[in-house]
Amino acid sequence: MRVLSPRSFLLCLIASAFSYSAFAALGGDVTSIQADQAHMRAQRRVIQNAAYTVHEMKSESTTVVREFVSPDGKVFGISWRGPTRPDLQQMLGNYYSEFAAARPTRRMHGPVTIRTQNLVIQSGGHMRALTGRAYVPAMVPAEVRLEDIK
Amino acid sequence: MKNIFRVLQFAALLSFAFLLAACGSGGSSSSPGGFSSGGSGSTGTQASNNSTQLVVDSGPLELNNAGFADEDVPFITVTVCVPGTTTCQNIDHVEVDTGSEGLRIVAPALTLSLPQQTAGANAIAECVQFGDLTYGWGPVATADIQIAGEVAKSVPIQILEQNFQTTPTSCSSGQTGGQLFDIPSLGAKALIGVGVFRQDCGFGCTTGAPPGAYYTCNGTNCTPTSQSLTAQVQNPVWMFPTDNNGVVMTLPPVPDTGQISAIGTLTFGIGTQSNNGLGSAAVLPVDPNTGNFAAQFMGTLYNDFNGPGSGQGSSFIDSGSNGFFFLDSATLTNQFGVNIPDCPQSGPNALMGFYCPGATQQISVDVLGETASGTPSGSARTITFNVANASTLFQNNFFAFNDVGGENSNSFDFGLPFFLGKTVFTAIEGQATPSGNGPYVAF
Numbered sequence A: 001m002r003v004l005s006p007r008s009f010l011l012c013l014i015a016s017a018f019s020y021s022a023f024a025a026l027g028g029d030v031t032s033i034q035a036d037q038a039h040m041r042a043q044r045r046v047i048q049n050a051a052y053t054v055h056e057m058k059s060e061s062t063t064v065v066r067e068f069v070s071p072d073g074k075v076f077g078i079s080w081r082g083p084t085r086p087d088l089q090q091m092l093g094n095y096y097s098e099f100a101a102a103r104p105t106r107r108m109h110g111p112v113t114i115r116t117q118n119l120v121i122q123s124g125g126h127m128r129a130l131t132g133r134a135y136v137p138a139m140v141p142a143e144v145r146l147e148d149i150k
Numbered sequence B: 001m002k003n004i005f006r007v008l009q010f011a012a013l014l015s016f017a018f019l020l021a022a023c024g025s026g027g028s029s030s031s032p033g034g035f036s037s038g039g040s041g042s043t044g045t046q047a048s049n050n051s052t053q054l055v056v057d058s059g060p061l062e063l064n065n066a067g068f069a070d071e072d073v074p075f076i077t078v079t080v081c082v083p084g085t086t087t088c089q090n091i092d093h094v095e096v097d098t099g100s101e102g103l104r105i106v107a108p109a110l111t112l113s114l115p116q117q118t119a120g121a122n123a124i125a126e127c128v129q130f131g132d133l134t135y136g137w138g139p140v141a142t143a144d145i146q147i148a149g150e151v152a153k154s155v156p157i158q159i160l161e162q163n164f165q166t167t168p169t170s171c172s173s174g175q176t177g178g179q180l181f182d183i184p185s186l187g188a189k190a191l192i193g194v195g196v197f198r199q200d201c202g203f204g205c206t207t208g209a210p211p212g213a214y215y216t217c218n219g220t221n222c223t224p225t226s227q228s229l230t231a232q233v234q235n236p237v238w239m240f241p242t243d244n245n246g247v248v249m250t251l252p253p254v255p256d257t258g259q260i261s262a263i264g265t266l267t268f269g270i271g272t273q274s275n276n277g278l279g280s281a282a283v284l285p286v287d288p289n290t291g292n293f294a295a296q297f298m299g300t301l302y303n304d305f306n307g308p309g310s311g312q313g314s315s316f317i318d319s320g321s322n323g324f325f326f327l328d329s330a331t332l333t334n335q336f337g338v339n340i341p342d343c344p345q346s347g348p349n350a351l352m353g354f355y356c357p358g359a360t361q362q363i364s365v366d367v368l369g370e371t372a373s374g375t376p377s378g379s380a381r382t383i384t385f386n387v388a389n390a391s392t393l394f395q396n397n398f399f400a401f402n403d404v405g406g407e408n409s410n411s412f413d414f415g416l417p418f419f420l421g422k423t424v425f426t427a428i429e430g431q432a433t434p435s436g437n438g439p440y441v442a443f
Helices: A032-040 A088-101 B007-024 B061-065 B329-334
Strands: A043-048 A053-058 A064-069 A075-082 A112-115 A120-126 A129-135 B051-056 B074-081 B088-097 B101-106 B122-129 B134-147 B150-160 B190-194 B214-218 B221-224 B246-250 B262-268 B283-285 B294-297 B300-302 B314-317 B324-327 B361-370 B376-387 B408-414 B423-427 B440-442
Touching: A032 A053, A032 A064, A032 A088, A075 A088, A088 A120, A088 A129, A120 B408, A129 B314, A129 B408, B074 B101, B074 B190, B101 B134, B283 B361, B283 B376, B294 B376, B294 B408, B300 B408, B324 B361
Parallel strands: B088 B190, B101 B150, B314 B408
Antiparallel strands: A043 A053, A053 A064, A064 A075, A075 A129, A112 A120, A120 A129, B051 B074, B051 B262, B074 B088, B074 B134, B101 B190, B122 B134, B122 B214, B134 B150, B214 B221, B246 B262, B246 B423, B283 B440, B294 B300, B294 B361, B324 B408, B361 B376, B423 B440
C-alpha cells in the first residue's frame, strides 16, 4: 500500500471525483476515503460531531456508506445500509484478510457477527435494506459510543 | 445448523409427513392449468385454492444426506413450468422468505430447461446479496409458477449457478459468507421471496448500472446494467390473477423446548376469501423504501430515521431469519442491564450467531409503523418473546423453536420463531387490501 501524505479536513469537504488507486479505508488515513468514494462512484458529504467526523457516501445503487474518522484523521469504523453491500475487500483494506479468515463456519439464516483479534464486523438486514458495520475497537476514540457507529 | 448424521434417522419420517401434508392441501398438479377448485372457504362462487402446506422441518433430503439440517426454516412445495406449456416440475423444500422478493432456484435442483432472459444477443444475469454475507449469481430466466391453485405466468426468476459465464468481481468481492449455488449451500432447493415489494430491486435498478444487481453478459463477460421494473425478478404473488395482494403465514405454537417439526399454512391474498381475513390483526405500515418498521426497546428507538435523537437501526419481520436477532450482548448488558451472553465460539457447544443465556430471558419490545421518511407512526404494539439457550436447545433433533435469539447490532429482526403460534400478514406495495394498500405487515 502506498501512503498519501495527510491532507487537511478542508480538502475532504470537497466531494472529489478524482480517482485514486486502491487505498485501505478502515484503519487508514482520512484521505483513503477518496479511494472508497471513487470505487463506489459515490457522492459524499461530511458531518462533524464532537468526538469524530462522519464521511457519508451514497452510491449509484443508493447504498449509503459512512466512514467514521477520529480527530487524528484515522478511519476507525465504517457502516453501510442499502440494497447492496459495499465491496468489503475495498472498505476493510488491510483488515480484509483477517476478516476473510474468520468467515462464518456454518450456514447462517440471519445476521452475522464476526470478531477477530483486531476487528468487529456485523452484517444483517434484508433485500433492499442490507445493513452492517465494521470497526477496529482499539482505534475507537474513548468518547465514542460503539452504538453510534451505524 | 446441525452438522450431524443422526438427522438421517428421522429425515425419512419427516419427509413422509411432508408428503402426506402436501396431499392434504389438495395436491399440486403437474399442469399449470390444473386448478383445484374449492378451497376451505369455497361457497357459492368458485374460489381458487389459495392455500398450501407450510412446513418447518429438517429441510431437503439432499441437505440431510450431506450431513446438515437447519433450525426454524419454513418450506413449501412449488410447481415450476416452462412458460405456456405443461412441462413442469414440482420442487419441494422451497424456503419461504418474507424478507426478499422473487423465486431463486439452485441449478442442481432444476430439471427443466427454462428460457433465458436476454437483451439483444446478451444474456441477463443477476447478483443477489444476503445479510449473512452470502451472495448468489446466475441467469434470469422465465417460468410459470404454480402454488396450490394460484398460477403466475411468465415470471422472471433467478437460477443460482456456481459458474454462470464469469462471476463478476463486483458481485463476489468481499462476500465472505460464500456463494449460494446448490442445496447444501442454500439449505433449500429454492428460495421464494414473498415480501412487501413487487420486485427484488425496484427503482434502484431502473437507471444507471449499479454493481451488485443486474448484469448483461456479452459472452462470458458480464457487466452491470439497468433493468426495467417488468424485467426484474418478481415477487410471484402479485402476478397471480387473484389473491395477489399479499400472503398469510400461519404456524402452530410449539413447546418452549422445541418440536421436531411444525406444520401450518401459507395462504395467498389478504381479505380476498373467507380464509385470509385480517380479523383483529393490527396493521403495521412499513417504510415503502426499506420494508422496515420501528422498534422501541426500553426507551431506545431502532428505526430507519437518519437524524438526531433516533436510532438509525432497522426492524422487520422476516421468515427467512431463523431466530429473534436483536442488538448484541455488550449493548444489552451495558445499556440495558439485560444479561444475555453469546453462545460459546469454540468447544463442543460452539454456536456462532446465537444467544446462550444461563436462564431463559423474556424480552418485551414495542413496534410501530414507519413512514417513507423513516419516522415512527401510529400506535405501539408490544411483542414479547423468550430467549433460551440455543446451544442446549439445538442438541436435540428438533427443528421448530419459538425461543432462539442472536446478535444483530442496532436492529430487531423478528425471524421464524416469531411466526410460531401466530398468523402473520405481509401486504405487497401498491396492492389494495381491506385495510388499505400495502406495504404493511400485520399480526
